[in-house]
Amino acid sequence: MRRAILSDIHGNLEALDAVLADVQTQGVDEIACLGDIVGYGPNPRQCVDKVMTFAWSVLGNHDQGALYDPEGFSSGAERAIFWTRDQLENAEEDRDLVAKRWEFLSELPRVKRDGRLMFVHGSARNPLSEYVFPEDIYNPRKLERIFALIERFCFQGHTHVPGVFTEDGKFLSTSEIGNKYTLAGTKAMFNVGSVGQPRDGDPRASYVIQTDTQVEFRRVPYPLEKTIEKIKAVPELDPFLGERLRDGK
Numbered sequence: 480m481r482r483a484i485l486s487d488i489h490g491n492l493e494a495l496d497a498v499l500a501d502v503q504t505q506g507v508d509e510i511a512c513l514g515d516i517v518g519y520g521p522n523p524r525q526c527v528d529k530v531m532t533f534a535w536s537v538l539g540n541h542d543q544g545a546l547y548d549p550e551g552f553s554s555g556a557e558r559a560i561f562w563t564r565d566q567l568e569n570a571e572e573d574r575d576l577v578a579k580r581w582e583f584l585s586e587l588p589r590v591k592r593d594g595r596l597m598f599v600h601g602s603a604r605n606p607l608s609e610y611v612f613p614e615d616i617y618n619p620r621k622l623e624r625i626f627a628l629i630e631r632f633c634f635q636g637h638t639h640v641p642g643v644f645t646e647d648g649k650f651l652s653t654s655e656i657g658n659k660y661t662l663a664g665t666k667a668m669f670n671v672g673s674v675g676q677p678r679d680g681d682p683r684a685s686y687v688i689q690t691d692t693q694v695e696f697r698r699v700p701y702p703l704e705k706t707i708e709k710i711k712a713v714p715e716l717d718p719f720l721g722e723r724l725r726d727g728k
Contacts (some may be wrong), residue, residue: 481506484671485686486513486600486636488530489521489541489590491675491724492683495529497701498674505688505697513541513636513671514587514600518556519720520675521709523563524570527580538587539600540579540608545585555717562715595631602629602635603668610638611668613650622648631674633668634689640679641672641687641696651678653696659719660694669694676720682727 483502488495499711517523518541530536544560557627562721569575589606591598599606604625615621626646643651645665672685683698
């Protein structure tokens with residue numbers, strides 16, 4: 480199995496298209512998504528349509544926020560979610576397609592398992608909304624409790640910061656491991672980073688290629704100025720959601 484794993488697309492069509500073009504060069508068997516297809520970005524409908532063609536996806540907190548009421552969101556993120564919901568509900572398109580998008584989002588699971596692999600948006604303990612940040616290495620009890628729920632490997636997103644958490648309490652950035660991590664006998668958590676809103680100081684879209692023996696982190700440039708202009712053209716979207724793309728923060 481050679482699997483491309485994407486997460487946190489956040490309605491950024493330019494980033495998603497660039498990543499999918501890169502994926503096509505990698506000879507993958509399937510493409511998967513770890514949630515947050517929508518939210519923040521200017522093209523929620525188009526991004527949902529593309530993810531519907533993937534092998535599978537799990538639910539993200541922004542996806543849930545579009546379906547129901549957003550909880551714990553910043554004011555800018557909340558406004559973006561309400562605008563996103565309106566885009567999905569009131570699209571001047573075939574009503575069957577509109578219904579198909581809603582049905583797809585509403586049926587997304589919170590957890591996906593494949594043998595000893597676990598796939599979530601947030602964490603193994605709280606699949607939808609718990610953040611696991613690099614600085615959590617200084618909270619060993621938190622990591623111990625999460626690792627206790629993982630059989631071997633867990634893949635997640637949500638923080639938009641790619642890297643590897645090891646069972647002995649370390650966080651390995653992608654630069655530390657040369658963008659590749661060999662799957663061994665010890666447990667590990669992999670944050671695949673964000674396609675549409677990277678926050679590790681690198682503005683390029685992030686995703687991983689997972690095989691039976693290795694996880695490879697890949698970065699892909701995309702025309703972010705085009706996305707920024709689209710965001711600025713929507714009054715309901717905070718311009719900051721576009722401007723932060725330049726710095727990857």
